[in-house]
Amino acid sequence: MEYRNLGNSDLQVSAITFGAWAAGGWMWGSTDRKEAIEAIRASYDVGVTSIDTAPIYGQGTSEEIVGEAIRDISRDKVQLLTKFGMRWDLDSAKGDFAMHTKDNNGKALDVYRYAGKESVIYECEQSLKRLGTDYIDLYQIHWPDSTTPISETFEAVSRLIEQGKVRYAGVCNYSSTQMAEAEQTVNLVSNQVPFSMVNRSIEVETVPYCIGHDKSILAYSPLQRGLLTGKIHPGYTFQEGDHRASSPHFQPAFIEKTNVLLNKIKPIADSKNASLGQLVLRWTIERPGITVALAGARNAQQAIQNAQSIDIQLTMEEIERINQLVDDF
Template identity: 65%
Template structure:
């Protein structure tokens, strides 16, 4: 496994980091706890020592599963990345969405990053994770009702107290990053990025490169689409959010699979799965420091980790990008 430093910090994260959203089951049609624990332990065993989670993932369940999975592992051998700023138990801030918790109970979710809320969330996360510090603490989504200064100064205080090592943001645009940088040393921005979601290349990537802020790419496999295993007509479980996404509509599925068929011979030549080739391409892109990749079980985790065994030349990377640039997806 390759390790990369976040921003100007000394915090090193595995280039492929385990994304624990699906482990919480929320918006993924449920979860099997022991399989999720096994997936995280397999990640650690195969060099993916960094784990990204959040309280909202299963309303605490994902963090609890991460805490269970890392029991017995020396704390300095694993890096815990979690978030704050999405509340399902407090009606304050920006209304985000209506949803259901993992038991089917309706909940309203708010983006809120006020001082007292962050302090409470941090304590709750530490308890669920079974640790006394968080390696990277990230605001989950911007909150327009709270000044960024208040939010960042609160996290800076948590760093001083030793409860947090480094501060990051998630889903921030350039202007929001610039404001945050006035009040804290920002080491990362976690944003969506994949072969079919490349919007950040316009402004977020250039700014991040200029300011030495790492980019953590989430959904690099586009929630499974870029593995080549999801074809037109695919049936999703009830509660699986992917069914309604534009990129999963039949016409787009056909176009994406046609593109994947063009690069599949290269994967076969490398004795690699399509998903492994895609991950290798992703972390080779300018500004992309880390790719977050989830798994439902140990087998999927091991397949993801083996992406690091794939070696791509500059010509091969260019070939993939050239084929990708021909792909046009209707909105």
């Protein structure tokens, strides 16, 4: 495994980080708790020391699963990355309305993007309990909240850092302008944003900003939620409750176009005795500005395959060949 520092900090994380959204079941149809725990442990056994989760993933389920999975691992051997600012449990509406959704039991929920000071402090305490730890390595706001001043939000995070409950602050889905404003209150080490071969919008503004200001980028959905594994074809049947069924990236025309691209890069994967997914993950962490690729897994086999993508060695010519095909997409 390769380990990289986040921004200008001394926090080292694995270049392939376990993404625990699907482990929580929410928006992915369901979860098998035992298999999710086994996936995290198998991932750790092959060098993936960093785990990214969030309270909203299964309304606490993902964090609980992560906590259980690492219970017998020395705390200083793993890096816990979690988030705040997506509230489903408020007494009344606060912040920006995010979505109507359902929990894993089918109960209707309204979710709000809210990052008021007292809410940030409360969420941290809840996450610490679910994770079974006394500190969080990287604490990230999940989405911007237009109703709360950025300074107020990160004053709360600064307090948590002073108290030793949080080591470093990060953001998710922030623009460069929002990052710069947050930086006036706290040192940010990272921005977690969507990035994949078929979704490269961050390269316009976010990547140059992060490179110029020594901030790491944690790329989420680098496999475009499974699309770039080559296992999705037009007519693919998703489980009930799987959000991908209505996503633009999973409509027949886009799937067909993506599979044409994948067929063109497959010979490179074959030459490395690697799967398409493994090649895509390796390419992702070779991109300028990308520090980490977050890769989810529903079972141990998937987790191990994701981790083994680090073993692929790409020549400059092969990287340029893939880049050209991606540019032509």
